[in-house]
Amino acid sequence: MIDARLITLRVFARCGTVGATAELTGYSPSAVSAQLRELQRVLGMQLLTKDGRGLRLTATGRFLVAGSDPLIAQWESLRAAAMEAGDQVQAHLGLGGFSSAAAHLLAPLAATLRSTHPSLEVQVLEAEPARCFDLLIAERIDLAVIVAMQSDSYGEDDPRFEQRVLLDDPLDVIIPGDHPLASRETATLEELASEPWITEAAGSAYHSLFTAAFTAVGVTPRIAHEAVEWETHIAFVGAGLGVGLLPRLAPLHGAENVVRLRLTGRAKPTRRIVAAVRRGSIASPLIQESLRILQVNANRILTARLEEDL
Amino acid sequence: MIDARLITLRVFARCGTVGATAELTGYSPSAVSAQLRELQRVLGMQLLTKDGRGLRLTATGRFLVAGSDPLIAQWESLRAAAMEAGDQVQAHLGLGGFSSAAAHLLAPLAATLRSTHPSLEVQVLEAEPARCFDLLIAERIDLAVIVAMQSDSYGEDDPRFEQRVLLDDPLDVIIPGDHPLASRETATLEELASEPWITEAAGSAYHSLFTAAFTAVGVTPRIAHEAVEWETHIAFVGAGLGVGLLPRLAPLHGAENVVRLRLTGRAKPTRRIVAAVRRGSIASPLIQESLRILQVNANRILTARLEEDL
DNA sequence: ATTACCGTGCAGAATAAATGCATGATTGAC
């Protein structure tokens, strides 16, 4: 309902280049360029200046973008209220989430919504948390499932978003099936302190969670290998290369020679999984329903995992 | 910046029929029909229902329209603030006003703006006050000059508009040149109580002003003739058909056998001339400048008239 | 029953917008 060109400007304000804006919005770079020029013409404002080989927002441009936050929020709020008042749901819903969330939370959600609202067209995009926020701004998606990261620049008080905690996903430890502790059901980080550890690359989202967990018990782990996908982690462990942490939401799906142990003791690391929406839209019936479904599904998965793997 | 289809819906909410909406917005009826249908499709809301041979807003529709008032106001406010922050003015300005305002206030304003802002395109629409408000909602004009009418449904607190008093235009009395009082400079309503009066049709904007003035002095005038345009009033007076009231802003331009007398005494009727804009836009530099110019011009005309006709 | 009014559907026209490629300008690397 808000002019698409203003949305484009907002995306540009976040990512700073026409090319990136085009990628995020789904337009071509020329279209973005034309939109921004047209926006300035229509409003009679100079919003951008050339800066080297790129563009930069003018003071007016920054002012407009900042001021548009409450405008967008108000529209979302109005739409949500009207939807609720009329007991209706929108025609389209865009969902975004990082890999395992997309697979284990969003896919079931999409399936459920599809059956309860046959006329609703749902679109799921797999994307990293930071990109999810960008996609929310670009209005490509309406609901994002992300891992809460204190390092992120999106605070709980960001005027553009609202966030709700979906669940705290506990990290389990996975060890080779022939490990001395393999017959146990639980373990502590202290017991595994001297093991070779498999983790993600330093600086990644989970790495900080990993180090924080060990700092809490005063142990410095030996990092032997790095992996990005959980599937790779599991394979490394199965090959006897070391031990690792695995979110309970992530399935082992019967991997050879790998057992999952619950972590006990002082350090019980969890990753907090959060749903984020554009501010104002949280009251929308469809969003509310989606949040409920997500939460139910997530809890079901967590308890089911306990019976499967542990 | 707010979707044109929502604007169209707002206009429909005011006038109630597709045809009238088309006339006000400048679209064809088919276009309005298509826009409203499209709006419902995009939002996934049912906003309208068939009602006899016409359309009627649903509860959701009324809710959305009412809720859109602050949305529009916020956009106008943001635009005005950004304009001010960037020291820029918009590219287009639409002005609306009733006949004599259009001729004596808006035309000079347009001329002044044209010279001070060569790139600005100004458009002037002559329209009755009620229609001016509609045109403001339809975003066909940005500034309206109207006669304040307590009977109007537009209060000072309407969430859609903001109003500023431009001037209080005193009503003078016009009498034939061969009238016994013609050599005077002032007169009172009491002195003219027994004269045949020329007024507007009952129910018109000025008629209530007319009766209120006589009620204030406890006299019931004899209404002899009715006229719509001031020029007709003047002609009637010149033909000796009676006496009448004429706003000081309206010129005699040397009519034969008519003299203008200032009204003194207890009843000093004035018509309050007010500028109205969409709420939020009052802070816009161009609106502010226009209001200043209007006020200066109005005062200049009032004082000049004293020297010409009185 | 007839007439006037109102909204809508459709074919075609007009307008607006997006794409893809080529270009110019700038930065950083070698």
Added chain:
DNA sequence: GTCAATCATGCATTTATTCTGCACGGTAAT
């Protein structure tokens, strides 16, 4: 200093959207 990479933009073309004008069907008043 040259070369490659990055970025934005202009233009011709295509594509999508939107508007118009007219005809039609339903509804209310005379």
